[in-house]
Amino acid sequence: MLPRGLCAFWSARPKPLARIIALALIGLVACEGEEPRRQRAMDFEFPEESESPVYLAEETLTEGRQEWPIRPAVSIDTDYDSSELVTVHRFVYRHRTRFPPILGPGLPSFAQAPKELRVDVSKDRIRVTFLGPDWPVPGGSEVRMQAGRPSAYVFDGEGGRSVGVGQLAAWYEGAPPPGSPGFGLRVDEEPGLQEHMPLFCRFLAEWARASLDNWGRRCESGAPRFFRIGRTQATLTAHVPMKIPRRYLRADHLDPPEPLLHDPARVLVEEEILERLVPTVPAEDVDEETLPATLYIENRARGRSLVVIEGLQVAVLEEGASVTLRGLQHGRYRIGALRAFGARRSIPLMHRVPGELIIE
Known part of the structure; x- marks a missing residue:
């Protein structure tokens, strides 16, 4: 605190040198009885609080020198994370591609390895497995879907990842197709299967890049006995109702299949x-x-x-x-x-x- 004498000295108008010394002292302290001047605080605008996104670490399975990355699904399928038994219908289809006759007769004495499509479907989950070496995607590839979520989760030679709505055909072709390749089916009506069919029909529609509006009701009336996508066709060879643990049909990235070989050629x-x-x-x-x-x-x-x-x-x-x-x-x-x-x-x-x- 500055003594009162210094304030009186300033009021007496001293010589210039003395005034300079007094100014230096006043800059450091305030006269007695005077409140120091406070700097006005700045007003900051804070954004509204929001939850920070959580990014799960990428899992990697390694077999030899091959890395098989598995990207986390959008959400964890907790509803199917248990050993509780659930009723599932397994459909097995023999699949083949009809090549144009102009390409030649093939080898009559040689039969290529058969391709099978295995479909396990409950009321609200579906898992589709591509079995055999001659598929465009690696044998053992999987598609997982659930009711209420429009996306799908796939496993193939590049690992596991989510695919968006309408992207299943692009995943199968390796690039977005120029349009729908064409779709047709024959259905055996079975009223007892109707509650299991909506998800199966949704899978077929997304795989074929087709609309459910034209044939969805007919598809959901029973089990597809035969269906065609482009020049490929599938014929039903087996239908087995069974009960399995719920976690077998989970629709996320957990419990993946064995790592699949990624061979571009x-x-x-x-x-x-x-x-x-x-x-x-x-x-x-x-x-x-x-x-x-x-x-x-x-x-x-x-x-x-x-x-x-x-x-x-x-x-x-x-x-x-x-x-x-x-x-x-x-x-x-x-x-x-x-x-x-x-x-x-x-x-x-x-x-x-x-x-x-x-x-x-």
């Missing part, structure tokens, strides 16, 4: 099978001791491509993948590239082997 037949394919136009003047020819194929098209040679599906190529087929004879073959649902990417042409094929 899958060759579906052995070299000895390729040797049996007869070219439409065999090469002339080829020595019997000449080694089998090779065919290099690269998929530059958007999405997956199925490679068919003389009516036989020989490979599945992801977008940007390539493969070299060994064992073919010298000559010209009918070779076609198809989308996952069987639509042709281009007009089938005769291709010379040895050589290369670029899919665009």
Whole structure:
């Protein structure tokens, strides 16, 4: 506190040097009886409080050197996280793709590995498993869905992740399809199954990129005995009602299947099978001791491509993948590239082997 004498000294108008000294002292202290001047506080506007988003850590399964990332689902399926038994209907379908006859007759004495679609459905959950090596997606891939949530959760060679509404067809094709490939079905009416069918029909609609408005009521009247998507068709071979623990049908990322192999270029037949394919136009003047020819194929098209040679599906190529087929004879073959649902990417042409094929 400054003594009263200093305040009186200031009032007496001292010399300039003395005034400077007094100013320095007044800047440090205040005269007795005077309140120090307080700096006015600033008014801040705070945003309304909101919950911070919670990001779950990504789980990774490792098998050898292969990483299999599993991204958390949007929500945890707590309703199906128990051992309580629930009634489930299992439908098994034999699935095949009808290749255009212009691509060739195939090998009459050779039967490719069958493809099966296994559908386990309760009143409010469904799990679909793609069994067999010849699917466009890796064998063992899964689709999980639940009533009340429009999205789905899938497992494939790239791991596990959620897919949005209407994205199931794009997941299967490897890219958004140009439109609906076409859909049809035949149903055996069974009133006892009606409460289990809405979710099954929703899966078919999203897989085929079709609308439920036209055929939803007919689909929900019973079990689909046969259905067609594009040039692919599925025929019911088994229907088994059973009771299983609820957690078996959970629709999130927990309890995943075994890690699936991610191979961008899958060759579906052995070299000895390729040797049996007869070219439409065999090469002339080829020595019997000449080694089998090779065919290099690269998929530059958007999405997956199925490679068919003389009516036989020989490979599945992801977008940007390539493969070299060994064992073919010298000559010209009918070779076609198809989308996952069987639509042709281009007009089938005769291709010379040895050589290369670029899919665009």
